[in-house]
Amino acid sequence: MGVPDADGQGPPDGLPGLPPEWGRVVVPDDASALADEARQVRRELRRDPRPAPRPGPVRIGLPALALLVSVLVTLAGLAAVTWPRSNRSGAPTVLPRTTATPLAVGPLPALDLVGGDDTPVPLRSLLPAMIILVDACTCADQVGTAAAAAPAGVTVVTVTEGRSAGPATVPGVRPLGDPAGGLRSYLHLVAHPGTAAALLVDRQGTLVRLVPELGPATDYRDDLVRLGG
Known part of the structure; x- marks a missing residue:
């Protein structure tokens, strides 16, 4: 064949x-x-059968390495910015439930509030003062506690956003209105239903403490006493 x-x-x-x-x-x-x-x-x-080839060492190219270094540097910068620091700049101290944006530092603006008879009341004429924002909650018990804790010479006022000053619900506390909502706007402070926020302002008009949710007097008593000193 x-x-x-x-x-x-x-x-x-x-x-x-x-x-x-x-x-x-x-x-x-x-x-x-x-x-x-x-x-x-x-x-x-x-x-x-032929053995399968062994995987070699992983090699990172230069562009990928540069990108990795950039990501690590960015993360380190974010950690440095957001890391909690002690308050040494004179900025107001904030108690629980902070606002979403930074608070204004320095004197409060020269706002005019409105009294029960619609007469303007300059904010600076009330200082030193504890200003309680009650447009989201009258919170009469907490307001009464604050009034009882305030030393002589410190004015306690309640402020309602709008032209109406609201009724006087607590003896010794002066109700006022904020027609333009200037206080909340200046502080970037959002109203939370069922809570009252409080501002402790010294004789120079500087905000020394912000209490976003008014609670027991022990939370702010020491600063309140210093306002009257």
């Missing part, structure tokens, strides 16, 4: 020279005659 070369042993015409140690090579006329040999080769290949 095979086709030998011209001398009966070498390769047929058109085939390259083969090593002599291979012996006589016979090329069958029908390729199906090699089916058994093909199956044997496939079995040997299945029994000798």
Whole structure:
């Protein structure tokens, strides 16, 4: 069935020279005659799988490394900005429930509030004062506690946003109105329903303490006493 070369042993015409140690090579006329040999080769290949290549070390390119360093520097800067620090700048002290934006530092603006008879009342004429914002809650019990804790010389007022001063619900406390909502606007202070916020302001008109949610007098008594000193 095979086709030998011209001398009966070498390769047929058109085939390259083969090593002599291979012996006589016979090329069958029908390729199906090699089916058994093909199956044997496939079995040997299945029994000798090549090992999977090992993953090499991960290499980070220069652009990726620069991006990683930038992210780390940014995170470090954010941590430094938001890390709590002691209050040494004279900014007002804030008790629980702070506002979402920073509070104004320094003297309060020269606002005019409105009395019960619609007459203007300059804010600075009330100082030193504890100003309680009651437009979100009358909170009569807390206002009464603050009035009882206030030393002589410290004015306690309640302020309602709008032209109406509101009724006098606590003896010794002066109700006033804030027509333009100037106090809350200046302090970026949002009204929370059911709570009253309080501002402790010294004789120079500087906000020394903000109490976003008025509670027990022990929270602010020391600062309130210092206002009258």
